[in-house]
Structure formats: C-alpha cells, structure tokens
Amino acid sequence: MVPPEYYLLLSAAVFCIGLFGILTRRNALLFLMSVELMLNAANINLVAFSYVWGNVTGQTLGLFTMALAAAEVAIGIGIILVLYRNFDGVDVTDATTMRW
Amino acid sequence: MAGILDFAPAIVLLPFVSFLVALSVGDRLPKGGAFAGIAATAGSLVLAIATVLTVAGGQTYDATIYTWAEGIDAVDLTFGVLIDPLSAMMLLIVTLIAFLVHVFSLGYMNDEGETGLPRYYAGLGLFTASMLGFVVADNLLMAFMFFELVGLCSYLLIGFHFREPGPPSAAKKAFLVTRFGDYFFLVGVVAVFATFGTAAFAGSESFPALAEAALNGEASVTTFGFEPQTWFTIVGLLVLGGVIGKSAQFPLHTWLPDAMEGPTPVSALIHAATMVAAGVYLVARMYGFYAISPTALAIIAFIGGFTALFAATMGLVKREIKQVLAYSTISQYGYMMLALGGGGYVAATFHLMTHAFFKALLFLGAGSVIIAMHHNENMWDMGGLKDKMPVTYYTFLAGSLALAGIFPFAGFWSKDEVLYETLIHGLGGSPLLLGAYAMGLLAVFFTGFYTFRMFFLTFHGNPRSQTAEDPHGVRWNVKGPLVVLGVLATVAGVVNMVPIEKLLGIGGIDFLHQWLDGGFEGLTAHHYADLIPYSSSYIGSEATTVAVGAAVSLGLALAGSGLAYLLYNVPEPIRHTDRLGRIKAVLYNNYYQDEYQVWLANGVARPLARVANKFDGGVVDGVVNGVSGVSLFAGGRVRRIQTGVVSNYAALLTLGLTALLLAFGILGGWFV
Numbered sequence: 067m068v069p070p071e072y073y074l075l076l077s078a079a080v081f082c083i084g085l086f087g088i089l090t091r092r093n094a095l096l097f098l099m100s101v102e103l104m105l106n107a108a109n110i111n112l113v114a115f116s117y118v119w120g121n122v123t124g125q126t127l128g129l130f131t132m133a134l135a136a137a138e139v140a141i142g143i144g145i146i147l148v149l150y151r152n153f154d155g156v157d158v159t160d161a162t163t164m165r166w
Numbered sequence: 167m168a169g170i171l172d173f174a175p176a177i178v179l180l181p182f183v184s185f186l187v188a189l190s191v192g193d194r195l196p197k198g199g200a201f202a203g204i205a206a207t208a209g210s211l212v213l214a215i216a217t218v219l220t221v222a223g224g225q226t227y228d229a230t231i232y233t234w235a236e237g238i239d240a241v242d243l244t245f246g247v248l249i250d251p252l253s254a255m256m257l258l259i260v261t262l263i264a265f266l267v268h269v270f271s272l273g274y275m276n277d278e279g280e281t282g283l284p285r286y287y288a289g290l291g292l293f294t295a296s297m298l299g300f301v302v303a304d305n306l307l308m309a310f311m312f313f314e315l316v317g318l319c320s321y322l323l324i325g326f327h328f329r330e331p332g333p334p335s336a337a338k339k340a341f342l343v344t345r346f347g348d349y350f351f352l353v354g355v356v357a358v359f360a361t362f363g364t365a366a367f368a369g370s371e372s373f374p375a376l377a378e379a380a381l382n383g384e385a386s387v388t389t390f391g392f393e394p395q396t397w398f399t400i401v402g403l404l405v406l407g408g409v410i411g412k413s414a415q416f417p418l419h420t421w422l423p424d425a426m427e428g429p430t431p432v433s434a435l436i437h438a439a440t441m442v443a444a445g446v447y448l449v450a451r452m453y454g455f456y457a458i459s460p461t462a463l464a465i466i467a468f469i470g471g472f473t474a475l476f477a478a479t480m481g482l483v484k485r486e487i488k489q490v491l492a493y494s495t496i497s498q499y500g501y502m503m504l505a506l507g508g509g510g511y512v513a514a515t516f517h518l519m520t521h522a523f524f525k526a527l528l529f530l531g532a533g534s535v536i537i538a539m540h541h542n543e544n545m546w547d548m549g550g551l552k553d554k555m556p557v558t559y560y561t562f563l564a565g566s567l568a569l570a571g572i573f574p575f576a577g578f579w580s581k582d583e584v585l586y587e588t589l590i591h592g593l594g595g596s597p598l599l600l601g602a603y604a605m606g607l608l609a610v611f612f613t614g615f616y617t618f619r620m621f622f623l624t625f626h627g628n629p630r631s632q633t634a635e636d637p638h639g640v641r642w643n644v645k646g647p648l649v650v651l652g653v654l655a656t657v658a659g660v661v662n663m664v665p666i667e668k669l670l671g672i673g674g675i676d677f678l679h680q681w682l683d684g685g686f687e688g689l690t691a692h693h694y695a696d697l698i699p700y701s702s703s704y705i706g707s708e709a710t711t712v713a714v715g716a717a718v719s720l721g722l723a724l725a726g727s728g729l730a731y732l733l734y735n736v737p738e739p740i741r742h743t744d745r746l747g748r749i750k751a752v753l754y755n756n757y758y759q760d761e762y763q764v765w766l767a768n769g770v771a772r773p774l775a776r777v778a779n780k781f782d783g784g785v786v787d788g789v790v791n792g793v794s795g796v797s798l799f800a801g802g803r804v805r806r807i808q809t810g811v812v813s814n815y816a817a818l819l820t821l822g823l824t825a826l827l828l829a830f831g832i833l834g835g836w837f838v
Contacts, residue, residue, distance in 0.1 A: 088816045097812070162810025 073114030081107035094146045094156040098139065105135050170216045171227035174247050177213045177257060178298040180206040181264065185291030188284050197276050198283025200268065203291050207265040210298065214257040221254040226685050228304055228368050241363055248304035248368050250685035252515065256301045256447055259522045263439035264294040266526065266647035271431045273644035274533050278541075280429075286326060290435070293319035297440040301447065306365035306373070306405075309451070310348075310355050313408060313444055317344050320441045324428035336427035343421035347411020354404030361387050361401060367451055368686045374454030375688050378697070381458055395459065402455060402462040405448070413445025413499045416473045420759050423492040430536055433488060434529035437495040438522045446502045446518055453511050454688060457697035464598050467507025467588065471602030471609075474500030476757075478612035482619070483743045483753045486543040487532045490620045494569060495525060497609055501584050504606050508599050509698040510587025512679050512691050516662050517584050519678075520576035523658050524568035527651035531562035534644050535624060538637035545623040546741075547631040554637050557645045559625050561652030566621045568655040570614040571723040578720065579659035581610070586664070586715045591700035593711075599700070610719050614726025622734035668712040 080103055087100030109128045116124025146156055153160045184199075184206035192199030227249040235243035249257075268290060275286055296319055300312035318341075325337030358365050362373040369375065379385035380394050389397040409415070414422040422442070426433060436442060449456060449466065456462050474497045481493030498521050505514035536543055538555055552559040568577035585606055592599035629635040662678035674680075682691040704711040733742045743750050752758070807818075831837055 085820060089813065089820065092813065158812040161812075165808045165810030 070114055070118045073110060073117075077107045077110040077114070080104075080110065092157045092159050094149055094158050097158060098142045098146065101142075102135060102139070105131065105138075169225060169227075170213075170220045171225060171249050173213055174217060174227060174249050174302060175231060177210045177217070177261065178295055178302060180209045180213075180295075181291045181298065182295035183291075185288050185295060188288040188291055192284025192287060195284075197272065199287040200272055200276060200283070203268045203287045204265070204272075206291065207261060207268050207294060210294070211258075211261040211265045214254070214261040217249060218254045218258050221249060221251055221685070222681075224684065226250050228686070230304070241359055241365075243307060244305065245308050246304035246366075247302045249302065250368065250689055251681050251683075252450060252685070252689070253301050255515070255519065255681070256443075257298065259519055260294065260297050260301060260439045260443075263522055263526045264290070264297075264435065266530070266650060267431045267435045269643050270434070270530050270533065270647045271429075273641055274431050274537060275429065277641065277643075278537065282326070286323070286429070289319055289323045289326070290432070293323060293432075293435060293440055297444065300444055304367055306355050306358055306367070306452070309367075309448060310351060310408075313351070313412065313448070314348060316441050316444055317341060317348065317412070320344075320425070320428075320436055323432040323436075324425045326429055326432070327427070333427040336421075336424040340421040340425050343418055344411040347407045347409070347418050350404045350407025351409075351411075354401055354407070357401045357404060361389065361397065368689055370688070372688070374452055374458075377455055378458055398455070399459040399461045402459050403465065405452070406462065406466065409445035409448055409503075410469065411445070412448075413442050413503065414496045415445075415469050415500065415503055416476055417759070417763075419473065419477065419496045420756070420763060422496055423489055423756070426486075426488040426492050430488065430529060430533035433491075434526045434533070437491070437529060438526035442495060442499055443518060443522065446499060446506070446514065449503070449506050450511065450515055450518070453506065453694050454697060456506070457509075457511075457694050457699075460699040463507045463509070463699065464596075465507070466503050467599055467602045470500045470503025470505070470507055471588075471605040472500070473497065474504060474609040475605040475612070476500075478609040478616065480753050480756050481616040482612060483746070483750050484616075485546060487535060487545050487548075487620060487624060488529075488543055490545075490616055491525070491528055491532060494528075494613065494616065497613060498525065498569070500609070501581060501606060504588055504602055505584040508584075508588035508602065509591045509695075509700045510584055511694045512662070512682050513580065513583040513587045515682060516678050517580035519661075520568065520580040520655070520658050523651055524565045524575075524577055524655040527561060527565035527648065527655050528569060530644070530647055530651065531558050531565060534558040534640050534648065535562075537640050537644065539633050540638060542631070542633060545620060548624045548629075548634050549627040549739075550625070550629040550634060551637060552625040555640065557648060558640070561648040561655075562621065562625070564652045564656045566617045570617045570727050571610060571719060572614075572727065573720055574659060576655050576658035578723075579662060579665070582716050582719055583662065583664055585610075585719050586712060589715050590702040590704060590711060591698075593703040593705070594701035595703070596700060607719060607722060611722040611726040614723040614728075615730045616726075618727045618730035619734050622730060623739060626735050627739055628737045665712050665716050668709050 084100040084103030084105075084107065087096060087103065091097060091100065109131050112124040112128045112131070116122060116128070149158075149161055150156050181203070184202040187195075187202040188199030192202075195202065227247060230244045230246040232245045233242050234245065237243070268287075271286070271290065275283060280286070293316065296312050296315035300309055300316060303309035303312060321337045321341040324340050325334045327333045328337075355365065358373055362376045364371055364373055364376070366372040367374070376385055376387060377394075377398050380387045380389075381398075387394070392400070411418045422437075425436060428436070456466065477493045477496035477500060481490050481497065484490045484493065498517070502514045502517050502521070505511075505517060532543075534555065535548065535551065535558060538551065538558075539548060542548075564575065568575040571577045571581040585603060588599055588603040588606065592603050660677075661681075662676055664676050664679070666672065667675050679691060684690065687693070705714055733739070746753070755761070
C-alpha cells in the first residue's frame with residue numbers, strides 16, 4: 067500500500083502548479099484550467115484520506131466536487147465568452163472598468 | 167338619560183359640515199354655499215338656545231368624546247365637551263353672531279358681486295366651528311388645538327382678497343403675531359401636563375382644582391424645584407402669552423388694526439365673537455388657576471388697563487371708520503382683561519357678552535355704510551348719511567351709545583361693573599389695581615370721544631363727497647341683523663343690573679351673577695370670589711361706592727361724547743385733531759409700534775439669527791463635514807487596493823493565506 071504522504075505530496079504539487087498558473091497567466095482560459103487543477107488537488111486529498119480510513123464518504127464527496135466542477139466550467143466559459151465580446155480578448159487584466 | 171346636552175357636539179359639527187359643503191359643492195349651489203352656512207349656524211343657534219335653557223334648569227355636561235392618544239403610564243389625550251353656564255352663554259353668543267354674520271354676508275358679499283364665495287363661506291363655516299369647538303373644550307390641549315384653528319381661519323379670511331397687496335400681508339401679520347403668543351401658550355400647555363398630569367378644566371381632578379389643593383398642601387404636584395406659588399404664576403403667564411396674542415393686548419395688538427383688510431362681516435365675526443374673544447374666554451375658562459396667583463392677576467389687570475387707555479388714544483385720530491372700530495375693540499378687550507385681573511370674573515364675562523353684541527352691531531353697521539359708500543371707508547368722505555339710511559343710523563346710534571357706555575345701553579352696565587370691581591378691590595389695599603383703574607377710567611373719556619367723532623363724521627353734517635350724496639341702498643339681509651343686534655345692544659344690560667340692585671336694594675336682579683354661580687363646583691363665580699387674593703373696601707358704604715363709580719364713569723363718557731358733539735356735529739366739521747400737532751402724528755402712527763416691531767425683527771432678531779446661522783454653518787456643519795472629510799480621504803487612499811485586475815486579487819489571497827498559515831504555525835508551535 068502506498069503511504070498517504072505520497073498522495074498528499076502529489077496533491078500539494080498539483081495545487082501549487084494551479085496557484086502558479088493563476089498568479090502568472092493573464093489568459094482567462096488558462097485561469098480556468100489552473101482553477102480546475104487546484105480543485106482536483108483537493109479531490110485527490112479527499113480520495114486519499116477516504117482510502118486510508120476505509121470510508122467511502124470522501125469518495126462520494128469527490129464525485130460531488132466533480133459535478134460541481136462541471137457546472138463551474140459551464141459558467142466560467144460563459145463568463146469568458148462575455149469577456150471576449152466586451153473587451154475583444156480574454157486578457158483578465160483588461161476587465162477593470164467596474165472597480166470604482 | 168339622553169338629554170339635549172348630548173347633542174352639544176352637533177353645535178360644533180354643523181358649521182363644520184357647512185364648511186365641507188361650501189368647499190366641495192359650493193360653486194354649484196345658489197349664492198355660493200351661503201344657505202348651507204345659514205342653515206348650519208341657525209341649527210347651531212337653536213341647539214345653543216336649547217342648551218342654555220337646559221343649563222338654566224341646573225344640568226351640566228362633561229364627557230370625553232374621543233381619546234386620540236392613549237397614554238401608557240402617562241396621560242390620555244382626549245377631545246371632550248364641557249357644558250357649564252359659562253360655555254353655554256358663550257355658545258349662544260357665538261352662534262347668534264355667526265348666524266347674523268352669515269345673513270349679513272348675503273348683502274355684503276353676494277349682492278356686491280364678489281367672486282370666490284364658496285371659499286368665503288367655507289372659511290366662515292370653519293371659523294365658527296373652530297370657535298365653538300374652543301368654547302366647549304374640556305381640556306387645555308383641545309382648547310389649544312381649536313385656538314390654533316381659529317388663528318388659521320382668521321388668516322384665510324383676512325387674506326380673502328388675496329389678489330390685492332394689502333390683505334395677504336395683513337393676514338400673514340395676524341398669523342405671525344398671534345403665533346408668537348401661541349408659542350408661549352404651547353409651552354404652557356406642556357407645563358400644565360408636566361405639572362398636573364391632566365389638563366382638564368372641570369372636576370376634582372382638574373388642574374385648577376389640583377393647583378388650589380397643592381397650595382393648601384393637600385396635593386403634591388411636580389413643580390420642578392420652584393415654590394408651587396411661583397411655578398403656577400410662571401405657567402399662568404406662559405398661557406397668558408397666547409391670550410395676549412389672540413385678544414390683541416399690548417404689545418401683541420398690532421395685528422388687529424391691519425386685520426381690517428378682511429371683508430367687513432369677517433371683522434365683525436373676529437372682533438365680536440370668535441378670534442379676539444377666544445383669549446379672554448380662555449382666561450375666564452381657567453380662572454380658578456389664575457385666581458390663586460396674585461402676581462399673574464396683577465399683570466393681567468395692568469396689561470388690560472394699559473391696553474384700554476393706549477388703544478383708545480390711537481382711536482382718536484383715525485380717518486377710516488373700521489380703523490376706529492379696530493382700536494375700540496383692542497381697548498374694550500383691555501377692559502375685560504382689567505376686570506379679570508381685578509377679580510371681576512362676572513364683570514369680564516358680562517362685558518364680553520355686551521361687547522359681542524354692540525361691536526358686531528357696529529361692524530355690521532360700518533359694513534352697511536361701506537356698501538352705501540361704494541367701499542370707501544374714509545370718514546372724511548362721508549357725512550349726512552342719517553337721512554338716507556335710517557335703519558343703519560338708529561342701530562349704529564344704539565351701538566355707539568353702548569360702546570361709549572351711556573346709560574341705559576348695554577355697554578354702560580358692563581363697563582361700570584368692570585370699573586366698580588376694580589375700584590373696590592383696588593381700594594382694598596392694592597395700589598397697582600388703582601393705577602389700572604385710573605387708566606381704565608381715563609379711557610372711558612376717550613372712548614366717548616372717538617365713538618361719537620366717528621358717529622357724527624359718518625352720519626351728520628353735510629355730505630362731503632359724491633357717493634355720500636347718493637349712497638347705494640342696502641337690503642333686508644343687511645338691515646335684519648342690524649335690527650336684531652341693535653335691540654340686543656340696547657337691552658342686554660338688564661341681565662346684570664348690579665348698580666340698580668345695590669342702590670335701590672332690589673334683590674335678585676343680578677341674573678348673570680346667579681347664572682355663573684351654577685354649574686360645576688369649583689367653576690362658579692362664588693368659588694372664584696373666595697379664591698381671589700383681594701379684599702374689598704368702599705368709599706363710605708357699598709351703595710355710595712356704586713353711585714360714585716357709576717357717576718364718575720358716566721360723567722366721563724358723557725364729557726367725551728359731548729366734546730365730540732360740540733366739535734363734530736356741525737354741517738362742515740374740520741379736522742380738530744390737527745391741533746394736536748406732533749401728538750397727532752404719534753397717535754396716527756400708532757406710537758410707532760409697527761416701526762418698533764419691524765426694528766425688533768430687522769435690527770435684533772435678524773442679526774441674532776445671522777449669528778446662529780454662522781454658528782450652525784461654521785461649527786456644527788464644520789464638525790460634520792470634518793468627520794466626513796476624514797472618511798472620504800481615507801476611502802480615497804484605501805480604494806487603490808481595488809485595482810480590478812484579477813491576478814492582483816489572487817496574489818493578495820495567496821499572500822493572506824500564507825500569512826495566516828505562518829501565524830498559525832508560529833502560534834501553534836509547528837516549527838519548534
């Protein structure tokens with residue numbers, strides 16, 4: 067059996083890649099992808115602890131998170147489309163007109 | 167048992183209904199809604215007569231009609247009806263005068279082709295209803311509310327001809343000057359509530375009864391750290407502020423001569439029965455409260471005596487017939503205040519009644535003359551009207567004789583009793599009252615003079631203008647009210663012939679004394695006589711004093727009238743008052759009271775207001791603006807965090823998370 071530390075390391079690595087993407091990228095699509103990575107890092111955690119404790123609650127929650135992620139992507143893509151229509155591009159740093 | 171007194175609220179409501187009718191459908195009714203007003207006041211008059219007859223049978227009525235604010239652990243605010251001999255008598259006077267004024271208005275307004283009649287009759291209806299509501303009020307707060315309504319109606323009616331420049335300005339002046347007094351009245355009402363927890367006029371729990379008990383040490387009231395005597399005087403004087411404003415006493419009398427800008431029937435209503443009478447009636451209503459305060463009584467007496475003389479002197483030199491009458495009104499109400507302050511409760515009420523009759527008569531007579539003169543009010547354009555309008559002439563003569571106080575007309579009896587009461591109480595050890603008496607006595611001479619100066623200039627001599635030679639005729643609707651009032655002004659004195667009783671020893675003809683002795687215990691003339699802080703003293707015997715007092719006042723009245731007869735009852739009178747020179751200028755300009763009050767407003771009140779405005783704009787607003795300025799400045803700096811760039815937010819979130827983790831780690835000892 068693989069010790070749970072490895073799962074946690076993998077999860078942390080995926081989370082950090084996602085975070086790095088969010089902090090450095092300006093393209094909205096890449097933003098969305100990075101967010102998905104972070105979300106899935108959390109999923110890995112859920113599944114790993116579920117496996118360690120022999121309890122399916124964590125896996126069930128993981129399935130819910132995936133459904134949630136699908137919904138989130140649908141809305142996210144919609145937002146990106148509107149962004150494109152209004153600012154002629156998908157650079158997130160352009161959309162600053164509603165700040166104050 | 168449902169008696170006639172249960173219908174007392176209807177006396178008030180009928181004119182109010184006529185107000186609503188005239189206001190809503192008056193322009194579709196014949197005569198602009200006049201008949202609604204006449205029917206309503208006639209109904210009120212009938213009910214008032216029935217009320218007086220019932221009260222004469224010994225019944226009284228005091229009931230709460232409606233509680234409009236229920237106090238939790240505090241006082242209830244109510245509307246109620248109080249019918250006792252005083253209010254019944256006043257109801258009769260007000261409804262009678264209002265009815266006659268409505269009839270007279272047919273001649274003065276409708277026949278003269280005035281426009282805006284529905285508005286006029288609506289105003290008259292509301293005016294009458296407000297005054298009647300004031301008269302039957304059973305507590306001070308309700309009285310105050312109707313007092314204000316009366317003021318509002320006077321504003322609406324004085325400013326009836328609002329397209330001309332004079333009337334709106336006079337209406338505003340009347341409103342503001344009386345409001346100045348009413349301000350003190352309002353504070354007084356609150357003070358009464360705070361002191362006694364009630365504002366009822368009648369009963370053992372009423373505020374005059376409680377005040378009396380408190381002075382005897384039988385009840386305790388909140389007096390805010392003052393001696394009860396001092397505090398009651400203060401409260402009484404606060405309420406008196408409203409009285410001085412409404413009853414046009416010095417120094418708040420300046421609105422009344424200007425109020426002559428209103429239509430003449432309105433002047434009759436204001437002067438005889440409603441607005442101006444309200445002030446004196448209020449003092450009479452709560453006389454039990456004033457009677458326990460010698461200081462307040464002395465002030466009332468002195469103001470009254472001074473006003474009587476002061477206004478009479480100004481009446482001497484006026485050119486316009488209504489101006490003379492206006493100053494005579496101020497002067498006559500001064501007599502009533504003198505009587506109230508001098509302990510003559512019955513005398514004041516008596517003079518209030520006779521004055522209502524003869525002053526309404528004189529104003530309506532003046533209205534008749536003004537119709538005849540095509541709305542020229544200058545007496546120097548009149549003259550010789552006696553042959554052309556005999557009804558007006560003889561009724562006006564009766565009114566003038568009553569006003570001047572000539573035996574045996576109504577005014578003689580009441581004025582004589584006012585002066586007599588003041589004299590005996592003054593002789594009983596109150597020099598201040600004797601001073602007020604002297605002023606009142608001197609005013610009798612002036613009253614006789616200005617009354618007959620006006621009378622002879624108007625009706626005698628040769629006509630001094632085209633219109634006076636060929637005056638406009640008047641109809642039944644003018645003559646009828648004049649005749650009714652003429653009869654009353656002649657004979658109303660019989661209700662209280664005290665001098666005859668005292669001199670000839672005939673008992674029981676002082677009907678008004680007996681009348682006002684009935685009703686609620688604690689609201690009787692007898693009770694008030696026990697309360698007042700004066701003792702009586704006589705010159706020789708009581709009968710001698712009566713005879714001397716009556717002879718002196720009648721002699722002075724005859725002297726004044728006779729002087730006017732000599733000077734003005736000639737074919738071509740000249741302006742004798744011009745011989746007074748500078749004095750005439752002072753009198754004609756009302757002792758520069760208006761100028762002085764304008765100076766007070768412009769020279770004192772305005773700079774004060776400006777300083778207050780500066781303080782408000784500089785200090786108060788400065789603090790508020792300073793606080794908001796700090797917020798605005800800080801907000802302007804802090805908002806720069808909000809760049810709108812998503813990456814920055816994400817970075818901040820990450821930094822925050824890191825900082826949080828570090829903090830947890832350090833505090834939780836993860837790194838040890």
